[in-house]
Amino acid sequence: QKExxxxxxxxxxxxxxxxxxxxxxxxxGSQSFFWYRQYSGKSPELIMFIYSNGDxxxxxxxxxxxxxxxxxxxxxxxxxxxxxxTYLCAVDTNAGKSTFGDGTTLTxxx
Amino acid sequence: xxxxxxxxSNKVTEKGKYVELRCDPISGHTALYWYRQSLGQGPEFLIxxxxxxxxxxxxxxxxxxxxxxxxxxxxxxxxxxxxRGDSAVYLCASSLGPNTExxxxxxxxxxxx
Numbered sequence: 088q089k090e091x092x093x094x095x096x097x098x099x100x101x102x103x104x105x106x107x108x109x110x111x112x113x114x115x116g117s118q119s120f121f122w123y124r125q126y127s128g129k130s131p132e133l134i135m136f137i138y139s140n141g142d143x144x145x146x147x148x149x150x151x152x153x154x155x156x157x158x159x160x161x162x163x164x165x166x167x168x169x170x171x172x173t174y175l176c177a178v179d180t181n182a183g184k185s186t187f188g189d190g191t192t193l194t195x196x197x
Numbered sequence: 198x199x200x201x202x203x204x205x206s207n208k209v210t211e212k213g214k215y216v217e218l219r220c221d222p223i224s225g226h227t228a229l230y231w232y233r234q235s236l237g238q239g240p241e242f243l244i245x246x247x248x249x250x251x252x253x254x255x256x257x258x259x260x261x262x263x264x265x266x267x268x269x270x271x272x273x274x275x276x277x278x279x280x281r282g283d284s285a286v287y288l289c290a291s292s293l294g295p296n297t298e299x300x301x302x303x304x305x306x307x308x309x310x
Contacts, residue, residue: 091239173237183245183247183253187232189238190239
C-alpha cells in the first residue's frame with residue numbers, strides 16, 4: 088500500500104461543473120497537506136495547503152481535511168478547461184519531506 | 198533569483214557515465230529538496246537540505262547518488278555510473294523552511310542511453 092493514495096483517473100467533468108479529487112494517507116502523524124497542479128511537461132505548482140481539520144477555501148478551490156479518516160480532498164468549482172491537469176496530493180509529517188501520491192488526471196470538457 | 202532554477206533542462210548521457218544536476222533555489226530559502234519523477238507517477242523524495250546539511254537523505258536509492266549544498270544555497274545532485282533506470286525528471290524545490298510552501302524548478306530531464 089502506498090503512503091498516499093489517489094485515484095489515477097482520468098476524471099472528466101463538463102465545464103462549469105464541480106470537480107472532486109480525493110486522497111487518502113496512511114501515516115497518522117501527518118501534519119501538513121498540500122495540493123499541487125501539474126500541467127503536462129511542467130513542474131508541480133502549489134494551489135492549496137491545509138493543516139487543520141475542516142474546510143479551507145481559496146477562490147474556486149476548497150480543500151477538505153479529515154484527520155480521523157485520514158482523508159483530504161480538493162473541490163474545484165466552476166471548472167474551466169484550463170483546470171485540465173494532473174492534481175498531486177502531498178503529505179508532510181513535519182520532518183521536512185513531502186510524500187506525494189501519483190496524481191489524478193482531470194479533464195474539463197468545454 | 199525569481200524562481201528555482203535548474204540546469205541543465207535536459208541531459209542525455211551514456212550508461213555508466215557520471216552526471217551532475219544543479220539547483221539554484223529562491224534567495225533566502227533555507228530548505229531545499231530533490232525529487233525524482235517518472236512518467237505517470239508522483240515526485241519521489243530523494244533528499245532534503247536544511248541549510249548546508251542533509252536533514253534527510255533517506256530517499257537516495259543507493260550509494261551512486263549523492264547531493265551537496267556546501268554554502269547553503271546552490272545544490273548539486275551527483276549520480277555515478279548511471280543506469281537506464283535512472284532516467285527520469287529530477288525536480289528541485291525550495292522553501293523558507295519545513296512545512297512551508299515549496300516552489301519547484303522546471304526540472305532536469307535525464308535520459309540514460
